[in-house]
Amino acid sequence: MSALSPRLQPLFEKTKSVCFGRFMVDVPETATVVWGKTVVPLTVNVYPDGVTTVQALAKTFTDELKREKAIYLNDIPLFVAVDNMNEPEGQIITGYENFEAISELKINGYFHLRNDGIVINSRPLSEDKDEAIKLIKSIAQRLRQRADNEIPTEHGNCIEHAFLPDEVGPPKEQPGELIRIGLRLKEFPDTHLSIQTYPSNIHDPEGASLARQWKRIREDPATSEEKKALGATKFFRENPRQIGSWKTGYEVLARFPEEEGAHSHHDFEVRFTGVPRDTFNPYASIELQTGVADDAAGATTASLSDEEAIAIWDKITSTIRVRPTGSDSVKSAGADSGQRLPLGELAATGRTCPQTGWWEPTESPGNAHGQRQRIKAGERMPHMVTFGTQSLWQKLKGDQSYYSTAALWELVGYDDLPNTPLAGTAGDTDIASTQTKG
Numbered sequence: 001m002s003a004l005s006p007r008l009q010p011l012f013e014k015t016k017s018v019c020f021g022r023f024m025v026d027v028p029e030t031a032t033v034v035w036g037k038t039v040v041p042l043t044v045n046v047y048p049d050g051v052t053t054v055q056a057l058a059k060t061f062t063d064e065l066k067r068e069k070a071i072y073l074n075d076i077p078l079f080v081a082v083d084n085m086n087e088p089e090g091q092i093i094t095g096y097e098n099f100e101a102i103s104e105l106k107i108n109g110y111f112h113l114r115n116d117g118i119v120i121n122s123r124p125l126s127e128d129k130d131e132a133i134k135l136i137k138s139i140a141q142r143l144r145q146r147a148d149n150e151i152p153t154e155h156g157n158c159i160e161h162a163f164l165p166d167e168v169g170p171p172k173e174q175p176g177e178l179i180r181i182g183l184r185l186k187e188f189p190d191t192h193l194s195i196q197t198y199p200s201n202i203h204d205p206e207g208a209s210l211a212r213q214w215k216r217i218r219e220d221p222a223t224s225e226e227k228k229a230l231g232a233t234k235f236f237r238e239n240p241r242q243i244g245s246w247k248t249g250y251e252v253l254a255r256f257p258e259e260e261g262a263h264s265h266h267d268f269e270v271r272f273t274g275v276p277r278d279t280f281n282p283y284a285s286i287e288l289q290t291g292v293a294d295d296a297a298g299a300t301t302a303s304l305s306d307e308e309a310i311a312i313w314d315k316i317t318s319t320i321r322v323r324p325t326g327s328d329s330v331k332s333a334g335a336d337s338g339q340r341l342p343l344g345e346l347a348a349t350g351r352t353c354p355q356t357g358w359w360e361p362t363e364s365p366g367n368a369h370g371q372r373q374r375i376k377a378g379e380r381m382p383h384m385v386t387f388g389t390q391s392l393w394q395k396l397k398g399d400q401s402y403y404s405t406a407a408l409w410e411l412v413g414y415d416d417l418p419n420t421p422l423a424g425t426a427g428d429t430d431i432a433s434t435q436t437k438g
Contacts, residue, residue: 002311011187012315019151019158019323021179021197022279026319028185033148035160036180036196042139046161047117054117058091058110065095080105083133088113088140092133097123105129109136113145114375115382116161139164145380150352155325163378177279183316188303192292193316197282200274208283210271211250214238232257236310241270244321246281248273253313255306262298265291266309270317280322288313341411349406353379358413372412381409 004012014029021040027033038044047053065079080094090111097104107129109120120139124132146152146163156165157177178198185191201207221227234255241251251270258264268288275281290302290309304312341355346362353359353375360372361384373382384407 020181021157024323030186032184034182038159039178040157041176043121045119050117051112111140144378190292193288197284200276200283202276205273246272263291265298345411347381351381359409361407
């Protein structure tokens, strides 16, 4: 591993672990994580504090389906049906893909998980409709909120703002998992590192081999300009690479020359062809580029020297590993663990709830709404919602403004003991169900 220069040493004095899918990586504490597309095995998007946003998306999707009609089938609308759900609250909307492809469906699930909005997308064939809806329901019911710094110990996938545990039962093949994340370094904003994983090609794993790709490029450049550029490219490494349990990798570290409209910049990649049907050894591509501006490498001058770029590459990529899990994984108290945290336990807004039960803020003004909340273990501790002063116009319309603030919550009752003080008394409501105005 390359040594860190004096300029880089402060960057790694404090680091944080980031989980993505079934894996994790250590990065500088100041780094920003940018999530791309997530398929586990359906596309899932989480909107923090986005219940209203997701409700609007559901309405737009429904309106579009009802507005469009299959002109070759007696003008029937593309809209098919809406299935409502209570756990979690939401709806699944089914429609045809387009006028001509009525054998293909588009099915979207819109839910809210406490204060967050969830959208799950599926594009099945008509004969797979029931299975697709069943899978959407399963994902919605298993999905739980996750703080950005939480590293779960259960089997499953970390996605942006959430965690999706695997289905209970005997282990089975997990099809179609795709995870993409990007890392941005605050101290070197032109340096971008990205990681993507998805299933290895069952029929030809080596078809995506980086070694094979570079062999083809070297032996048969498409044009004389490409041949000239290849001759001016500086190569630092070209060799097989293993990272943790990923053993099928090949690494190419290069610096491309300056050309018209582009500065000289680093372009590093290690690519793993993976092992077919092995979710812990997927196809994986890790890339680092410098001189990035407006998502284009070489658009600006690279801020890192060759040695610094290699050192950062080695430092970060060497920490990629499978996220530790096991049958005896630590569970949140109250989540079938058989253990209970004592009454009086405290948890701040944003933290993962450690115990299913009734919680209330330790301090709240008289106009705080729904002080007592039933919160499940694994969910994110919510903000406290406080009513604001009504304007004259709001009073006339019957509207109510509110705002949310961080709070320190105290466990005041257990979920299954109706006689526990403060548990389940009249007047308890769910914050998420009241945030419709303001």
